[in-house]
Amino acid sequence: MFERPDVGERAILVHIDFTDHDGSEDPGEFRELVTSAGVDPVGTVTGSRKQPSPRFFVGEGKLEEVRDAVAAHEADVVLFNHALSPRQERNIEQELKCRVLDRTGVILDIFAQRARTHEGKLQVELAQLEHMSTRLVRGWTHLERQKGGIGLRGPGETQLETDRRLLRERIKSIHKRLEKVRKQRNQGRRARQRADIPTVSLVGYTNAGKSTLFNRITTSSVYAADQLFATLDPTLRRLELPDIGPVVMADTVGFIRHLPHKLVEAFRATLEETTEATLLLHIIDSHDERRDENMEQVEEVLAEIGADGIPVLQVFNKIDLLENFTPRVERNEDGIPVRAWVSAVTGEGLDGLYDAIVERLAEDVVHHFVLLGPADGKLRALLHEAGSVLSEEHRDTGDSVLEVRLQNRDWLQLLSRAGVKEGAVRLDTRPA
DSSP states (O other): OOOOOOOOSEEEEEEEEETTOSSOOOHHHHHHHHHHTTOEEEEEEEEEESSOBTTTBSOHHHHHHHHHHHHHHTOSEEEESSOOOHHHHHHHHHHHTSEEEOHHHHHHHHHHHHOOSHHHHHHHHHHHHHHHTTSGGGTOGGGOSOOOSTTTOOSSOOHHHHHHHHHHHHHHHHHHHHHHHHHHHHHHHHHHHHTTOOEEEEEEBTTSSHHHHHHHHHTOOOOOOSSTTOOOSOEEEEEEETTTEEEEEEEOOOBOTTOOHHHHHHTHHHHHHHHTOSEEEEEEETTOTTHHHHHHHHHHHHHHTTOTTSOEEEEEEOGGGSTTOOOEEEEOTTSOEEEEEOOTTTOTTHHHHHHHHHHHHGGGEEEEEEEEOGGGHHHHHHHHHTTOEEEEEEOTTSOEEEEEEEEHHHHHHHHHHHTOOGGGOEEOSSOO
């Protein structure tokens, strides 16, 4: 049995196209993933097969090609742009005498590097442990049997069984701690819901420019970089919008093609910010050649976490990289904004996006010309106190016409406080 070295910096990438499988991975995106993990891809081995080999995933001839590439480039690790079974990983490692990681392992490594908050670190550790639990046999085959004889009888567990038990206990502990974090997050979310504060959540494919746009909109300083998964932990910022009032903007983790299911499960507490949002801003890299495919991947993940029924405003970012393209806002047949073309870097189109967000959130805003008499002083005072009076006109009859604009929920609350039924409010006949 060879001794496995620590993860190195030089890697050989392996990408195989399978004719019998749909939805193959993108080798260019995988190279970006590897680079984002801080690894130097010194060589790439590609090929095609009808289906994966049960033993080595690739054929023996291709495995020999990978072995030659490892020797020629003095690589420390071989990275597969595919999901490998524990048995395949073990067999390939024994043949190549170096560390082997699959696509999920690379993504987990990136997540481990980027997690900053306590919750984020717990989520990453949970995903890593659940991924590792099926692969323990790789490193402990020399301790897989119980020893006998005088002085060698142990507690009745093999080393492998001990490690599996410890993993199960740690996973159980993390689940409990994440449940506590989830309850705390839910308390904050319920407080926002009681205050009727809308939440706008930014979602999209990784490296689409979500954090850069988030910083532009909220004038924040969230870490943003031209790399995959630059942002892991959700960031919330309060923003004041005209006619809407306070709004919570949420920047979330980016999605990726075939995001490992264990990661989706581990980050479910974080993704709840998306599932409970009032409006989703789907940030799209308009310059990406695989733009449409990336949009489909995001929609699939949104459906998986139960967020596919939330209103969406598509934001096509990075128009500064397109030739002769001007910012604009596109509307559907009902006149509702559905797409905005912007550049988070140059600021082009952000005014239109800002107005589109306000308009989408204002779908539940009432705009009335309220006719108030001298006896309606309490309602008049409450409307002024709420800052919802746009103009006021006094008539010779002693009545006043107040132009008001506010959220429908606030309108109903003010009527209740004033002791006025909604049907009893006199409205001026002019068009709102």
